[in-house]
Amino acid sequence: MSSDYCRICTSILRDYFGQDVSEIAKPLQWGQKSLMTLSTMLDGKYPRHLIQETLIVLLQFNFVSAICNVHSVQIEYKLNMENILMILRYPKFLSIIKRKFGNQYKELVETLLCLGRASLSKIVSECIKLQNKTDDLYNNYWEKAIELIKNEYFKRTPTYVVWTEVKQNKMFAPPTKNQKGEKKILFTLNFNKFHQDMRNKIITDAVVRIFDDTIVGEVMSTILSQCADSSAPVSNPISLQLIRSNLSVGHNYLLEYITMIEEDPTKFLSKSYGTMCNITVNFKQIINCLNDSIMDQVVSYKFGESSARLFRATRSNKLLELERLQQTALIPDRETKTLTSELFMNNYLQVQELRKPNTRLGRNDGKSFYLYHLNERQLHQELTEEILKMIGNCMMWKFKTCEDNKRLLKNKARFDGMVQGLQDKQEADKDFFEEAMDNLFSPTVYDHDGSEKTPLYAKNNNEKALLKLIIAFCMAFCFGLLFILLIHIHYGSNQLVLHGNVASDNDQCSQYGIDVLKMGGNAVDAAITAALCNSVILLHLSGLGGNGVMVVYDHRTGIGNTIDFRATPSSHNITGVPGFLAGLFYANVKYGLLPWKTLVEPSITLAKTGITVTESLLEAINQNTTKLIEDENLKHWISTVSNSSLGQIIKVPNGLIKTLTSISLHGPIEFYKEMSEELKLMLKPDDVMSYKPLILPVLRQKYMNYCIITSNKGTGGPILLKVLNKMNNTNTYFEDLSLLNSFKDLGDNWDQNFGLQVSTTDVFDLYVTIISGLGSVFGSRVLTKSGYILNNALDLNLKGHLLNQTERVTSLHLPIIAVETENLCGRRLISGAADVRDGTQLLLSMLKTDPQDILNVNAITRFHFKNNDVGIEYPNNITKQFSKLLFTFKFNVCNATLPYPTSNIVQKVEDRSVAFSDSRGSGKSYTL
Known part of the structure; x- marks a missing residue:
């Protein structure tokens, strides 16, 4: 867990829940803590009741888990940082539901995101209330919520403590409308299902780009929809008949399309023949190809296309001498040395030294072989850290910008409220407008007719003379101060140095x-x-x-x-x-x-x-x-x-x-x-x-x-x-x-x-x-x-x-x-x-x-x-x-x-x- 990961989670909590929640949750980043330990670490900065209220809110959204310590009766709290980071994907989740099902389903998912976890009746009621809909739509929204459960986008979740588990066979079992204890059956979003959809969309888009054919993409999308959601390197076997029954177009040439995908060097699919023809998806191979593509784009963007060719050649051949690398990448010798050195200095290439073996006489001429290779795991880790750092910097920039422009944002909100008030009145009352202008802007900057005064505005000659005197005094003071500062900069010692x-x-x-x-x-x-x-x-x-x-x-x-x-x-x-x-x-x-x-x-x-x-x-x-x-x-x-x-x-x-x-x-x-x-x-x-x-x-x-x-x-x-x-x-x-x-x-x-x-x-x-x-x-x-x-x-x-x-x-x-x-x-x-x-x-x-x-x-x-x-x-x-x-x-x-x-x-x-x-x-x- 890197410092950038922690910084992003802190920023997310601050943006969505406020500074107090962010500060109270920060000690949980370094391990699970009891309420007493957490209060001690916060050093009395926050009262105990506020810490308890914060933990309840975070438990509601599954950002914190309550764990019973087996060695004591105390309950300890653990921060689920991966769930906090998931907030950044919420817009993507809503986009997936809207594209796949429509606006009403999106409203239900958005309501559940706002509630964290809730019963189905609560989700439907709050959705109708938030969208200002009438109660007669309750049955309609209930049926749509049931459909989201059956499609595994909603899943049952236990209460706030982890020792109350939901059985696997009841995870996606929808409740009935009048079921006893329905309000105690809580639901939350199934992130795995959304990630499965995101993964399938990425794979389908890659297939469309490779073959330049939307029908091939639809075939691949249909195959992926029948895959079980697992982390296995290869999917479950899918029969050709099942694929054909779920495919809307292209069924006449289905086997030809599958053969075309299978014979591609990427090896996305594999066929097997037994009693029937079965198709399997090589997820491990697909992920490796996508990783390679991303790393190639990163290297090309940072160092140029020639460096990307060297990078690809090294990855394909595992271990290469410099001369062999230059021949494989077809790049001049001097340029190869410069580019490999640059890649090596930035950890995109690694060097392994092999000494030349002894001769029969037991002598060694001291020469060494230097073989270039990749440490892909280290590269992926460093790239992830870099992405986290960029996201964190963006969030910090957004927070700082809002803090610096707090007064402008406040005035904008007031102005928007006044405009809304004008629209509600159906007419622009002059007295109301003048009152709004007086409240929003300083009277010394604007005239009564709304025109802006100049910075040197004066009503009469006496005010002008006084203004000129003030300006002259300020200019003389500034020039004097500037002269003193220049002398001090030239002859004085530094007042601010690096630590x-x-x-x-x-x-x-x-x-x-x-x-x-x-x-x-x-x-x-x-x-x-x-x-x-x-x-x-x-x-x-x-x-x-x-x-x-x-x-x-x-x-x-x-x-x-x-x-x-x-x-x-x-x-x-x-x-x-x-x-x-x-x-x-x-x-x-x-x-x-x-x-x-x-x-x-x-x-x-x-x-x-x-x-x-x-x-x-x-x-x-x-x-x-x-x-x-x-x-x-x-x-x-x-x-x-x-x-x-x-x-x-x-x-x-x-x-x-x-x-x-x-x-x-x-x-x-x-x-x-x-x-x-x-x-x-x-x-x-x-x-x-x-x-x-x-x-x-x-x-x-x-x-x-x-x-x-x-x-x-x-x-x-x-x-x-x-x-x-x-x-x-x-x-x-x-x-x-x-x-x-x-x-x-x-x-x-x-x-x-x-x-x-x-x-x-x-x-x-x-x-x-x-x-x-x-x-x-x-x-x-x-x-x-x-x-x-x-x-x-x-x-x-x-x-x-x-x-x-x-x-x-x-x-x-x-x-x-x-x-x-x-x-x-x-x-x-x-x-x-x-x-x-x-x-x-x-x-x-x-x-x-x-x-x-x-x-x-x-x-x-x-x-x-x-x-x-x-x-x-x-x-x-x-x-x-x-x-x-x-x-x-x-x-x-x-x-x-x-x-x-x-x-x-x-x-x-x-x-x-x-x-x-x-x-x-x-x-x-x-x-x-």
Whole structure:
């Protein structure tokens, strides 16, 4: 259930029943509620009796169902949103009845729509009253109502509670006029019958268009009228004799017409021969053909006829290479690449990557096959969401227009009433007319003869002089005010900016992200800018030689995607092909609003100015791991840092400024080309040049009162969901032990993954979290001549595992977005961690911390664990009781290694947001 679906239902209830009913029904959109719960959620805004009256009205129209909770005696109320949406089809239903039966039947259906549910006598009586008919027509209307029941347009309905059911054999049984208890037999519209008629009309029109013959259409219409109303893919068998008896024309060539429809490629009909000839309707095939036709029209309208040809070719052949797709669609090569890229960026085409298999010598040339295919279910869902959004926007525009023009509409209604009064009097009385004009229009705008005065009307010279003085004063004041405003616009600061948050590990990088939002960028642009900046100033943890994963989630539509730019294996046993830059560039192309160059320039500026020596960098250098560094470039740069003090400005590694400048101008293509030449002894050039990021759907799981959204396969996302299923929710001590044991049960033998995390949001409710890293601190301990450190992804995450050239290197990176399920505008958390074990602890801490105390999450101690070894951050904060528990369960306890991993958080509750960086690092966050 999308937010657009809820918004439309709210608008419909407001338009037809008023603002109060709409507001009272809104909490029921998120699940069934008792009367007491509903009153509590409305926070005393409406009195209890008004809530009860509203529920009675909604029950009357079957917009709400009353359900008895089996665990209590309370009755709970559930909103039937599909029935509310059906109001939009009421005009269509009336049109069907009028065309098929006539005006009097339409009046009966319209009366029942106004009543919701009622007895047959009530329907007939109200219809006569509403249409100002005489009572002698009662029997006539009664017979017509009986006919509507027999034709299954009216059906019996139970009372307001669902446990009183109507037996199937009595569903369409009409009552007699003087039947005892007739007034207790309630009827409502049978929407399924109307939908069956609508479906038959669409199919019949399609057949007429295909064969250009109205007789064929009548044959098809007759066949459809004999089909049972079911959702089966194929209809019930219909005998040829039955079709002929119900057909008014064309019976002499009936079999020929049916054969013509059957032999058409659409395969609408099928024939079978037994004791007699039977016809079946292939509803599944028909619906698929109609869906294909609609999607073709959508693609043609949005992208052009050439794109529609590519779309049709992909659908017909399931999986196609680009070259084969170009040959099938008969479109030039360059145009095919452009159009397929556009369709792919808009999710109308999907790409599946298949690596070329190994040769007999066990070698792999690194080439991949990219096959284009369709995800029709996803396309239909997105198109439905788009249609719902357009309908909702139209309804909101109508409501706003009526609100803005309320005075004009009120005057029009009064004027119409006066005109009607004149018609009733049969003559235009002068006094009555003058009184009407005085009441409708202001006397200062119109003269007594009805002519309009000019805006500068004045009775005499004195009034004219005074008027000129007033006008001159107003003009002087306006010009003065305009001059002051222009000066303020030119020199002053902006007073109105877009909402947004940026949380990262560096103050300057967060500020760059905020500047991007102020320039009109979105959360993706801000996240890319901050991540690139962090890779310059904290290059021992992340950088151009690293990899990562990003989650982009649109809260308004509920659609989220994972951009996977993990490293891919090549010829080196430690370093994989870096995906960091390719992933950020792809995110900018798919989601960003600002040019790529604009996002890279802040990092170039920072690199030219020099970077600040951070505590994290000094702590990393002081670890024993730096003694293993053999690369001369990295040794020299670390020596420079070691001789510097905390907060001092130092130069970036040689070559980095040139590399960033090239990236700004040419994007990742030139970067990977230079990498393939510089590192050809480490990484295969074909592997480097063929690197492509992946886009995957997000994973979701409900935990507590939240929907947890995270990354897909090969990352920490699936691990997190497994651990949440295993955990026991008890007190804090035992919860931590449960977490340790849950990872231990998964065979936790993973080395610690390090990296950087960025969280951003924007005014469009787009939430982004990026995790990027080199693997370990300083990665593979190799500093390239281009100024970046290479990753050690293979050495860190694939120890003891055989390399599979068709898959990416496993990572423990964990992006996290948690959304409160009970309230669309409830609490939302955006964060993540470079290691799933840290991220799981962070998530549990955030969910169990009150939103007002979210800043306290930074103070909660985290554990770094691997099998039985547990490293503790801030060991002085651990109680003796918990330390004894760890020893009791045979965990080896020690102090965690510095630098501590960081996670930055953005929290939103309704329209209020707060962003803060982890106190373990040196970052600072900003909120617009």
